Amino acid sequence: MAKERHELNKNLAQMLKGGVIMDVTNAEQAKIAQDAGACAVMALEKIPADIRVAGGVSRMSDPKMISGIQKAVSIPVMAKCRIGHIVEARILEAIEIDYIDESEVLTPADDLFQIDKSQFKVPFVCGAKNLGEALRRIHEGASMIRTKGEPGTGNVVQAVHHMRTITREIAELRLDNLKVKAEEYRVPLSLVEEVLAKKRLPVVNFAAGGVATPADASLMMLLGAEGVFVGSGIFKSGDPKKRANAIVKAVTNYQDYGMIAKLSENLGDAMVGINEKEIEILMAERGW
Amino acid sequence: MKIGILAVQGAFIEHKHILDSLGIESFEIRQKKDAMSDFDGLILPGGESTVMNKLLRELDIFETLKKKINSGLPVFGTCAGVILLSKKVKNDNFLCFESADIEVERNAYGRQLGSFLAKEEFNDSEIKMSFIRAPKITKTGKGVEVLARVNGDIVAARDKKQLMTTFHPELNTDIVHKYFIEMIKGI
Numbered sequence: 001m002a003k004e005r006h007e008l009n010k011n012l013a014q015m016l017k018g019g020v021i022m023d024v025t026n027a028e029q030a031k032i033a034q035d036a037g038a039c040a041v042m043a044l045e046k047i048p049a050d051i052r053v054a055g056g057v058s059r060m061s062d063p064k065m066i067s068g069i070q071k072a073v074s075i076p077v078m079a080k081c082r083i084g085h086i087v088e089a090r091i092l093e094a095i096e097i098d099y100i101d102e103s104e105v106l107t108p109a110d111d112l113f114q115i116d117k118s119q120f121k122v123p124f125v126c127g128a129k130n131l132g133e134a135l136r137r138i139h140e141g142a143s144m145i146r147t148k149g150e151p152g153t154g155n156v157v158q159a160v161h162h163m164r165t166i167t168r169e170i171a172e173l174r175l176d177n178l179k180v181k182a183e184e185y186r187v188p189l190s191l192v193e194e195v196l197a198k199k200r201l202p203v204v205n206f207a208a209g210g211v212a213t214p215a216d217a218s219l220m221m222l223l224g225a226e227g228v229f230v231g232s233g234i235f236k237s238g239d240p241k242k243r244a245n246a247i248v249k250a251v252t253n254y255q256d257y258g259m260i261a262k263l264s265e266n267l268g269d270a271m272v273g274i275n276e277k278e279i280e281i282l283m284a285e286r287g288w
Numbered sequence: 289m290k291i292g293i294l295a296v297q298g299a300f301i302e303h304k305h306i307l308d309s310l311g312i313e314s315f316e317i318r319q320k321k322d323a324m325s326d327f328d329g330l331i332l333p334g335g336e337s338t339v340m341n342k343l344l345r346e347l348d349i350f351e352t353l354k355k356k357i358n359s360g361l362p363v364f365g366t367c368a369g370v371i372l373l374s375k376k377v378k379n380d381n382f383l384c385f386e387s388a389d390i391e392v393e394r395n396a397y398g399r400q401l402g403s404f405l406a407k408e409e410f411n412d413s414e415i416k417m418s419f420i421r422a423p424k425i426t427k428t429g430k431g432v433e434v435l436a437r438v439n440g441d442i443v444a445a446r447d448k449k450q451l452m453t454t455f456h457p458e459l460n461t462d463i464v465h466k467y468f469i470e471m472i473k474g475i
Contacts (some may be wrong), residue, residue, distance in 0.1 A: 007405070008400075008403045008404065008418065008420060009400070009403075009404065011403070011418055011456065012400055012420050014299045014302065014459070015298055015299050015336070017298060017299060017301070017334075017335075018295070018296070018297040018300070018335070019335070019336065021300070034338060035296075035342075035345060039297055039335065051377060070399075074338060074380075074394060075338060075339075077399075094400075096398070096399045096400075097400075098399050098421070121401055122401060130308045152332050234322050248339070248342075249347065252295075252296045252343055253318055253347070256395050283358070
């Protein structure tokens, strides 16, 4: 039963591929996102850029606000819980969320353990900076992975770094180093064997954390992402509707640069980006 | 034989892998020029129907494919693909190709917690069926042939040259794709 559920949960991520998952903070934004072609929305009270400004502890969103978004759209609705916060995850499961993001964007609740996701019926997506982290999350039961990037910055450099690292580390797996790698990554040998055989992660892998423009989205697809999360990039920009539309089309036709050139015209102001060296909290460092 | 797979969003690569394994040539349809080319069959994959409907129109693919479907191009829709083909979506004003004489209900089994696996017969073979936030075919017109049921619900149907499954054969089996290829050949 648990195995079947995990399979179905991995399958849902497959259906999201080639799509854009957008952060929304209310039902109105969720509708804008759906109309713009989002394949799912991430319901959260504050987008990462605002979490940075507000500071303090950031937690799971109000279940009522999430339910409001669930009623407003027909596409899947995701929501975030704090790293290691089993009860926040159970609450999200109780309101039948389609995907839980155990996310470094919120303040971690456990400094040693991430959630044992295999104990849940709802699927989880988790962030990763490298192959080891991705495989630890998958071993814990995650059915989808995303790069961590550096959320709320509008700077794509970390997402690029994480995607390239995962790709490189998969390419570096060989029959004669598998045992060493499994030990290094602290995961069962069978999982590393599966990655070597498939030459890819055993679950869908999206890009996240810093995507702000159609060109950024296309770049991540080109580097091997199977879809893109856009957080602050849309609703922190001058013309969210237009930008959301453009990013969706740029993901579908990520190698048609003439089209992306047109899509990039007159988008208004992008979110004001910040460099990770200028910020105090590195969200990507959360999680282990 | 060459099959076009709508590739604007969703699980299109899974269909390609099955066709590859059967030695059938296929290509991805992402823009109008792809849709305009010559091909013998069309696959509308699983994914989000709202996204696909929007991109079909905005990437200027819709009219070309609609004409081809209306003039008898064999088409195979899985999950969201069924919604794109249906004449009517229950409790919704969603309309896309409106070519298959069926009514569907979207997300009819609820959210992801309602997703499930089943084993049932399709064309005399028992196959594994994955239902992911699946729709239900709630009504069928006169000429529509029911090909499979799970717990009484219609999960596979055929309206002339249009083959539809509310589940995802591309995840588990090549049986339904083989049926589609026979259908293209006119057997």
